[in-house]
Amino acid sequence: LAKTTQPISMDSYEGQEVNITCSHNNIATNDYITWYQQFPSQGPRFIIQGYKTKVTNEVASLFIPADRKSSTLSLPRVSLSDTAVYYCLVVRNTGTASKLTFGTGTRLQVTL
């Protein structure tokens, strides 16, 4: 199962674009990538999911290169309320069984 690695922390100023990368070197064909946001003492919240290339929704974009060994969550124009921990999750769903590997999490601090 894919082992995931993320930077421990990142700092940004309000209004900037933030890119958080997750490394998943031994990702398998059936695996796909999901990102979550977590505030202190709350459950994680789903942000975005993708398999390859680029996915965009109203809050973020997810870039996955052709080799799929990494993925980048892009948060456009962050605000103070985006200060949180961000996790990538590699998921393998084979129909009869699932494998889930959360990354170590990246603590994003946004300041004025």
Place this chain on the structure above:
Amino acid sequence: DSGVTQTPKHLITATGQRVTLRCSPRSGDLSVYWYQQSLDQGLQFLIQYYNGEERAKGNILERFSAQQFPDLHSELNLSSLELGDSALYFCASSGQGVGEQYFGPGTRLTVT
């Protein structure tokens, strides 16, 4: 509000005791997942159930067990509790897709 409910919100117990945590998934979701998050640590996947059957197992100790009932609610049983079991325990649910999970507010377990 994710639609996933967990009870109790807080639980304080002594070492050696046994506790049961309860989770009700979002309406219509067949999968339930349990996670453990120790202080300032990442999310450790414990176990997944799908429509009453165990689907995936993560880093779940033998002292821990879970089940999903016909009404789809789930219970996580923790026995012979140790100080190191103190943590936030999250339940999540999903529909067909494993990646997009909806997390409950968590149960904070303190073992003294």
